[in-house]
Amino acid sequence: MIGSKTENAGDPGDLISWELRPGGMLVQKRQSGEGENGDSTPAGPLIKIRVSHGLQAHEISVPAQASFGELKKLVAVETGLQPHEQRLLFRGKEKDDVEYLHLAGVKDKAKIILVEDPASRERRLEEMRSNEKMERACRAVAEVGSETDKLAEQIPALEAAVQSAHNVPERDLDKLTELMMRQLLKLDAIEADGEAKVQRRIQVKRVQNYVDFLDNLKTKNSIPHPLASRNSVVTTKWETFDSGVGSLTAPPPQGTPNITTDWEKFD
Numbered sequence: 001m002i003g004s005k006t007e008n009a010g011d012p013g014d015l016i017s018w019e020l021r022p023g024g025m026l027v028q029k030r031q032s033g034e035g036e037n038g039d040s041t042p043a044g045p046l047i048k049i050r051v052s053h054g055l056q057a058h059e060i061s062v063p064a065q066a067s068f069g070e071l072k073k074l075v076a077v078e079t080g081l082q083p084h085e086q087r088l089l090f091r092g093k094e095k096d097d098v099e100y101l102h103l104a105g106v107k108d109k110a111k112i113i114l115v116e117d118p119a120s121r122e123r124r125l126e127e128m129r130s131n132e133k134m135e136r137a138c139r140a141v142a143e144v145g146s147e148t149d150k151l152a153e154q155i156p157a158l159e160a161a162v163q164s165a166h167n168v169p170e171r172d173l174d175k176l177t178e179l180m181m182r183q184l185l186k187l188d189a190i191e192a193d194g195e196a197k198v199q200r201r202i203q204v205k206r207v208q209n210y211v212d213f214l215d216n217l218k219t220k221n222s223i224p225h226p227l228a229s230r231n232s233v234v235t236t237k238w239e240t241f242d243s244g245v246g247s248l249t250a251p252p253p254q255g256t257p258n259i260t261t262d263w264e265k266f267d
Contacts, residue, residue, distance in 0.1 A: 047101075047108040051075055051088075053116075062101070064108075069097030075114060085120035089113040130193070137196035144186050145203050151179050152210060155217075162221045173221065177214045183207045 049071070051058045058078040062071055072083035079086075088095050090104055090112050106112070116124075154176055161168050184207050192200045 047106070047110075049101075049106065050109065050111045051078070051114050052111060053079055053114040064102050064106075066101055067097060068095040068099050068101065068104075071101065071112075072097065079114070081114075081116060082120075085117050085124075087115040087117055089115060134192070134194050134196045137190055137192040138199060140190045141187065141192065141196060141199045141203055144183050144190075145206075148180070148183050148203070148207055148210070151176065151183070155210065155213065158214075159217060162217055168221050170218065170221070173214055173218045177211060177218075180207055180211050180214065184211075 045064050046061045047064045049060050049062060051060055056079075058075070060071070060074050060078065062074055068088050069083065072086045072088065075086060075088075076082055083097075090106060090110070095104060158168055158173065158176070184204065187200055187204050187207070190196075190200055
């Protein structure tokens with residue numbers, strides 16, 4: 001059970017209440033209205049503290065009886081650094097979250113140094129590098145997708161030609177298939193993680209579908225179409241004469257035998 005006691009701080013009538021926290025730590029008892037975990041803002045006069053962070057300085061108003069942990073929450077609003085990423089130094093010493101400003105000697109216009117936790121800083125830098133890498137990969141995948149769109153625009157015309165019994169040059173189908181295969185090679189060379197990896201997988205499947213479709217189209221193009229005979233051109237070779245004009249009257253049969261009635265007599 002948490003116990004408490006009261007001591008005189010030196011000034012008559014100025015009494016400080018203390019409480020024993022779990023673990024044996026003796027801290028000043030919070031004022032009424034404060035949460036057990038320090039979520040509520042303590043009562044008391046406000047003081048202005050100058051928090052220096054690198055080349056930047058932030059002036060923060062905070063209750064004089066607040067803890068350094070509560071100060072970190074206000075600093076997070078100004079700097080974007082989460083409380084667990086902060087290290088607050090006062091008079092050259094790092095302060096724990098449970099310590100109180102007025103007990104540490106922090107007064108109005110006091111200066112506190114903010115240092116980002118080295119481990120948190122390294123995690124932040126690693127996260128930034130990872131995000132930058134993913135953005136580059138997403139841009140590369142998007143470029144391949146754009147090139148694939150342009151190539152895919154040629155497919156409907158080739159498909160229509162094959163279906164209408166027009167013989168499409170095989171080299172046209174082979175060229176387009178080769179260009180699609182190059183897009184697959186580009187995608188394979190992109191190092192991607194996270195969302196970029198998902199986008200790359202979608203593009204690979206899309207390009208592969210186009211390649212399969214072109215292979216099937218090439219097979220259909222090599223098979224003679226039933227309509228091809230109807231569209232064939234029939235030519236007629238006409239016989240010409242000396243006049244250069246074709247005759248509509250059939251010529252007489254050649255080599256007709258000449259029959260005579262002369263008979264040879266024998267004795």
